[in-house]
Amino acid sequence: MIYWRRKYISMLLLVCLTLACTRHGGKPPIQIAVGGQTQFIYLPLTLADRLGYFKDEGLEVTISDLRGGSEALAAMMGGSVDMVAGFYEHTIRAQAQGKRLVMVALFDRYPGLVLMVGKKHFDHVRTINDLVGKPVGVTAPGSSTDQLVKYLLRQNGLDPHSIPVVTAGISTMLAALEQDRVWAGVTVDPLASKLERDGIARPLYDTRTEKGTHDIFGGPWPAGGVYTTAEFIQQNPDTVQSVVNAAVRVLRYIQEHPAEEIAAVMPESFWAADRDRYVESLRANLSLYSPDGIMPESGPPNVLKSLSLVDGKIAEANVDLKDTYDNRFVLNAR
CATH class of the missing domain: 3.40.190.10 (Periplasmic binding protein-like II)
Structure with a gap:
């Protein structure tokens, strides 16, 4: 009797797991950390979630809102999240420390700081x-x-x-x-x-404009986007592709819709009790967003140059910029 009861419970658990995998298209739940979710530089992440683009890809995404980009990075390196919506520069810093992080989709053409x-x-x-x-x-x-x-x-x-x-x-x-x-x-x-x-x-x-960015950094300075570890990409290429599909889709949405319609999708709490001013500010920042999610070849060398000016370890490291970003997923996005 005990044997058949255990057998029944085992079969029931197997069915539940099968249904869960089917519901999410065989893809595991994804944890994404971001350092300041209400900021415009990370708006594409929340917008994609609100529009249901992650669910359309069969993904169950949980967003963890932390105080800053360094905390989001630490959360991923500590294993509590899978991916980060953060600045590209962290991939260069990581490589100088012997770790490999890869940006798979670019949100922002310039920093907005x-x-x-x-x-x-x-x-x-x-x-x-x-x-x-x-x-x-x-x-x-x-x-x-x-x-x-x-x-x-x-x-x-x-x-x-x-x-x-x-x-x-x-x-x-x-x-x-x-x-x-x-x-x-x-x-x-x-x-x-x-x-x-x-x-x-x-x-x-x-650096909210292209001119301001050039005046300070002397050239293009690609900033916010989605990055993760090389190991996660290797082990979960289909999941990464699905996240990037949603990212590219939301960037297209931003290009095709006015600030008023974008703001209407965002959580009201992001408006800080003043929708009109939120819309006004968003309208002034729409040129910030990448139209396609592709990392431009001219951007990474300039980011490396500015980081090397401050950090001697980065200046001395033999950073291979080709390993800090990967445009394949964006180019393959539906």
Whole structure:
């Protein structure tokens, strides 16, 4: 009797597992981490999820919203997530440390990062030199916001550690600037536009446009997108292709729809209680997004150049840029 009961339970479990695999097209559930989900630079990830594009690919995707890109990367390297919506630069940093990360779809043609000065210091801060020794807010140490500060310092012949950075995530940056806990902060839209519009802060260095990016980095600087480990790609090529299919599809949606329609799909909580201003800011940022998800050949060398200026280990490493991104999945996207 006990034997047949165990046999029945085993068969039932097998049926349940089979049904689960069938429901998801044989693909395992996917965990994707992002450092600041409400930011425009990562809008394609949430938009694809809201439009049901992941489900159309037979994927069950869970998005983990963390404070910054470095925390999202740490979550993946620690094994708690499978992929990251983050900045391309992390793939270069990883290779210099003997690890291989690969960007499989590009969201953003440029970074969209803005170093903004708090209103109490408008008259005192004209360049990065004036912030030496003063607290500056970044999303997290080691994040792309932190690296922008260090790059600007090195570019101006200063010690990249001469500005004390303070952790101030997207949800706390506004308060940090208003309460003068930081002299300046690095953020992105929609928060950057709100800070400027409300007179709380104003841009000192701005990469929300192609011109601004070229002025600061001297050329193209591809930024946000989806990356993962080379091992995950090797073990789950069909899953990666499905994620990229959804990414390319949502980038096409962005190209074909006005800001008003895109905003209507996003969670209301992302609007920060002001839909009209959210739409206005989004409209001004639509040129940020890649039309096709392809990493341009001219971008990675310039990113490597800027990273090497700040980090001697990267400068000394023999980084093979061909191993930091893979356009095959985008080119094969339906």
